[in-house]
Amino acid sequence: MIPDTLSQSQFDTVYNFLSLVIAAQLFTAVFLLISLPRILPRYRQAITVAIVVCGIATYHYFRIFDSFKEAFVSESVGGTGTYSQAEGAAFNEGYRYVDWLLTVPLLLVELVAVLALARKVQSRLLVRLVPAAALMIALGYPGEISDDNGVRGLFGILSTIPFAYILFVLFVQLSKSLENQPANVRGTLGNLRYLLLLSWGVYPIAYLLPLLDIAGADAWVGKQVGYSIADIVAKAVYALIIFQVARIKSFDDDA
Amino acid sequence: MIPDTLSQSQFDTVYNFLSLVIAAQLFTAVFLLISLPRILPRYRQAITVAIVVCGIATYHYFRIFDSFKEAFVSESVGGTGTYSQAEGAAFNEGYRYVDWLLTVPLLLVELVAVLALARKVQSRLLVRLVPAAALMIALGYPGEISDDNGVRGLFGILSTIPFAYILFVLFVQLSKSLENQPANVRGTLGNLRYLLLLSWGVYPIAYLLPLLDIAGADAWVGKQVGYSIADIVAKAVYALIIFQVARIKSFDDDA
């Protein structure tokens, strides 16, 4: 899947997007950390989880960035011309799955935590969402590393089952809880699920590309850019919206 | 645009200015972070954004610095003599646009936040300024990376439209809000817009240089120095003035 060569502008595009993700995730975490005391204790669990999620993403993107830099090299003066795969260094896509395994369940914890539901309701949601999320990622992995389209297809379908279940819980079961949320955040929280749907949807689509015989350097660069944007939306933008919700609820509760 | 060779003193000048920016941005962020508790909660959002802006700039200048160090090499003993472009390493100007995409909208958020306006007024300003700022940077990028002066000129003009709009909002629409600010910061806030105008103006001018056929190592070194100074003024000095305003308003509100 990894292309043998990249043009300089392809190389630069991936390079700059990976760096953009580092900056976005790192400084979202920093912003939330500094802002934490301005949130009521009741909502700090949600924001703490958001900080951890953006922190984990920062860590993995530092590794992905370094891996990319080592994996493609040019020999021409001024780094112009073609970049080809280096000797002894692989671009490690596996980092993404390691990241998802940790952060995807936490993204759901983040959402549930900001609702500040009764302890029982919260547990009931988490025991469904968290294992489903972990399962979804774990089932996708064998397909991702396989060269066989059959295997890829099979595990893609298996992984889609927990994915569908998560969406079901979010859109059907969670709706009841949303009704008990303060009026001025209900809309935001409802929309947040669509943002989640939209950004999470990028990952199974990217997974499909090889099945659709879409390959080559351009497709690969597109996939990296797509992942980068989806990761910023699904983690950093998502965290900032959750922060906004927590702020508004903090004001309300205080009054 | 990147010169093939730099004299040692040209190399040293760029090198030392890039390092100066790192120190200035990093320690402005540190200063603001330590000083945050001495500001009333109402103004902490502004200062938190300022810390994030200087932090993001620090991150990018570390990358720019390392990129510069790798991109130009000398082979003479003691690093004297000419520095030429290295094999396999490019000086990455793209970092600047990534930085601007994140920080330029935030600089406007910072300014609006320190005014502590009514929530409605604040929203109205931000939904205009933030997208315009992002658009301005995004439209400049295709021109920046193009070798064709026509393309550069076209996108420069397109990018100037949101730029003009930002200035319009700042100088016409914001004026009304300024009148409601306490007397002892009104002057400072008014002047801050001129400092903004002055420092932001550097970037479109630097963008024009190739159109004016100004090129060569000296022009390039001048551009790097100009960027460095403009970045310190537009982020660090700007942040310190906003901090000063927040301090004075904190005292007033407290009394």
Added chain:
Amino acid sequence: MIPDTLSQSQFDTVYNFLSLVIAAQLFTAVFLLISLPRILPRYRQAITVAIVVCGIATYHYFRIFDSFKEAFVSESVGGTGTYSQAEGAAFNEGYRYVDWLLTVPLLLVELVAVLALARKVQSRLLVRLVPAAALMIALGYPGEISDDNGVRGLFGILSTIPFAYILFVLFVQLSKSLENQPANVRGTLGNLRYLLLLSWGVYPIAYLLPLLDIAGADAWVGKQVGYSIADIVAKAVYALIIFQVARIKSFDDDA
């Protein structure tokens, strides 16, 4: 014991698991550190020790990761193919024992601290558990570095004596203290000991492998993966459960 060569997928598996442990330990520490103020002062000692344990593990896994990366190299383009041991670089297993020497006694301190027992009872437990834990690790080391199965067996048995003693103290003597714990954490604390037993049990089993003539690259990779999972359970998951206990007790005491 260290295999001469690893296939690319063996290399990647170890690589990604080591990185997973770094992320898990580091961000468990970060999470606990941010959450510390939401715990009553009485239980902060336990959480502080948990932070230190995960911090020490992070430090050692960074070293282990770098050591692994240096120790196995591939020469083929794109890092595909076989990875063989590098010249002049050894994969250092010794880090694990250094880590255990510091963290294993602290894991017991963590458990005792969250019980918030009377000072006397606490001391009585710690003067037994801490030296036993240190002794257990110290006695295992000479067997680990020996190539002689007799030596390995002997020190394995010697090390098992303090291990058995620790389990005796935890399961027999600690039971009495558990009865005085609030009802809603008693179950969790009881189960925590089984989680401890289960995860700690991995280490002596891994120690046995050479005695059972189980060797080769696959066994070695399995051992690294086993260590990684056991370390996450024994430190990070364990810490999060202790945090949960401390949270519940903080609520109860507050009420």
Added chain:
Amino acid sequence: MIPDTLSQSQFDTVYNFLSLVIAAQLFTAVFLLISLPRILPRYRQAITVAIVVCGIATYHYFRIFDSFKEAFVSESVGGTGTYSQAEGAAFNEGYRYVDWLLTVPLLLVELVAVLALARKVQSRLLVRLVPAAALMIALGYPGEISDDNGVRGLFGILSTIPFAYILFVLFVQLSKSLENQPANVRGTLGNLRYLLLLSWGVYPIAYLLPLLDIAGADAWVGKQVGYSIADIVAKAVYALIIFQVARIKSFDDDA
């Protein structure tokens, strides 16, 4: 000015002194940061500036240290024997001027801030001291990088004018303010100016060396050691005395 070769003991002396400065500046900053809450808010501005000054110095000494390590190399086994200038790497003295440009004005801000004068008096002192300090450093730079003793002498004299003015303000104008300080810090504050005079005096003297035809490896090593000690006194020791003053005043105000 930079010697072609250094003996091993000359190399080690510079090396260890540079590292000493890093440790001294970094941990003075850490000490002050941890101790900040024990100071009354009124004096925290002074200590915050002190932290920033020691932080900036730490940053620059890390760079100077790395630059030195790269610039001189030995080829003999065990690093014994002569160290000569490396190919393609220069020892960058320019960092010092960048450091001074930022820190020397801040050192004066630090002193004025701990006096906690009326806002007007404070402004009057700062608008004199800060620009004079920046001018002093800026005027010294062209002389420092020139190979021509005439140029060096000329800019040395120009730079001495603001230097003399700073001393005049400190010793004549500041005296009046000192009289209003609490009795138990008046002596310390008076002496602090002599410590300042003594440590700052090192820099113009070092600047004179080439004019006095004092050159060679020994003189150069002496200069580096002199700078190192002066930097520790002028920043770290100075900061600790200012901290002591702030502590005593905090006690007094509190009583």
Added chain:
Amino acid sequence: MIPDTLSQSQFDTVYNFLSLVIAAQLFTAVFLLISLPRILPRYRQAITVAIVVCGIATYHYFRIFDSFKEAFVSESVGGTGTYSQAEGAAFNEGYRYVDWLLTVPLLLVELVAVLALARKVQSRLLVRLVPAAALMIALGYPGEISDDNGVRGLFGILSTIPFAYILFVLFVQLSKSLENQPANVRGTLGNLRYLLLLSWGVYPIAYLLPLLDIAGADAWVGKQVGYSIADIVAKAVYALIIFQVARIKSFDDDA
């Protein structure tokens, strides 16, 4: 003194002990930093100094570790076999003296600070102990770097004079102050002096080795291990005991 070659197990022993010291010092500092708010303000000065001491030691051990890793190299596959001194890299023992110059006086400040004596009594102790400690280290240095056993002996004796004086002040003059300490820490504080005596004694003994004609790789490895253990006891263990004293006194004062 530095051996030409080390066996792999000698190399690994030094390597792992140096890393152990890093982990021990760093996480003692982290533990104390997190625990600081649980100490009464009156005793925070002592703990802050302890943090700084362990921090400085961490810094120096990172440097010593890196220096060791660069200084000894093996060329065999898997890093087995003999390690010999590298070309162009020296193992820098000088770091130890730089470390002691800063930390040994601070260790005495730490002890005096936890006693929370009257300001006068405290000053009287510090003006004796601190300069004596600095003198002791400074006088030892010329002997350490000399190849001449006569010089080594002479400076060893000179350095022993302030050492004896420190012990005199600690064991004779400090005793009176100990009587005024609360009963439940008096014993611990008394014993702490013996721990100090025991750990500090390691350094002059290691200094004697060359005079006793004890040399070779084994003696050298033993010295590094001895230094490592002594450093952990004299700084980290010592700090934890001082923390324990401060905790008990905080409880007492609070009651």
